[in-house]
Amino acid sequence: MRLLLVEDNIALADQLLPLFKGHGYAIDWLVDGRDAVLAPHDNSFDLAILDLGLPGLDGLKVLECWRSEGLTLPVLILTARDSWAERLEGLRAGADDYLSKPFHPDELLLRVQAVLRRSHGTVNNPRLEVGELALDESRQSVWQSGQEYELTRGEFRLLRCFMLNPGRVLTRMQLNDHLYDGESERDSNVLEVHVSRLRRKLGEQIIETRRGQGYCFLG
Structure with missing residues (x-):
């Protein structure tokens, strides 16, 4: 499975990249929302992990662009914003799941597995x-x-x-x-x-x- 991580926090990305690679995922990393908009057109990804507070273009705008273009790429929003209004806004824009920072790495891995299996019509179990x-x-x-x-x-x-x-x-x-x-x-x-x-x-x-x-x- 190939993942797209869009995250401008370098310290967090440095933790997540080896975490996912160690669990058998290929993963690409971008920091700018403008690059993220184009990325799914150039490469085949199974899931995007998308931060909201991105430079260049806000993560929510990135998601809205993807969905307006008809891209069905599953998206897990990963953000420090924790209000219900923002969660609902992200889900309405087409996100498949939402995880607030700080988080436990194991929870992120399990949520990624769950979204991937749902997107393939597979029951989520261990x-x-x-x-x-x-x-x-x-x-x-x-x-x-x-x-x-x-x-x-x-x-x-x-x-x-x-x-x-x-x-x-x-x-x-x-x-x-x-x-x-x-x-x-x-x-x-x-x-x-x-x-x-x-x-x-x-x-x-x-x-x-x-x-x-x-x-x-x-x-």
Whole structure:
């Protein structure tokens, strides 16, 4: 999953970037609201974490621009503003959730998981379950028929993306967008390596190659 963090507090961003990367997310960071307006047009994101008090353009205006353009990108507002009026204003503008500063990092992670699963029509529980597979996000492992399999960070990112999109053909570009953030150098071979390793662990039939299209997770 690839996240967009729009936050001008450098100290907070320095805490959040390793937090999300350590939990298997690719994450891009912006500080200016004007850059944030354009970002979803240039890259594929699964969720935006959006501060309201941004330089250049207020976070609420950024959200309003996204929604007026028809962007359905899930948005979690993260802000020091804590009045009910401002919460309602953000939700009316199209936010999916709202978290006030200060906050506990674990709560932010759980809220991000919940928004992502709702946006994919998946029930929110401690494990993401599809068929006989159960992905444990806290341990970054997967269970199959009572057997737990440890996953590398890349395998975990890829499998989570597949399990949030069962039966859907995902292109190489879409999958690579979930494996890398904007600063990572992309290796043309890495996707195939991760797919091959997941097949060896979970069964060849779990991921189907669609020639000329991409991959499809069958569950």
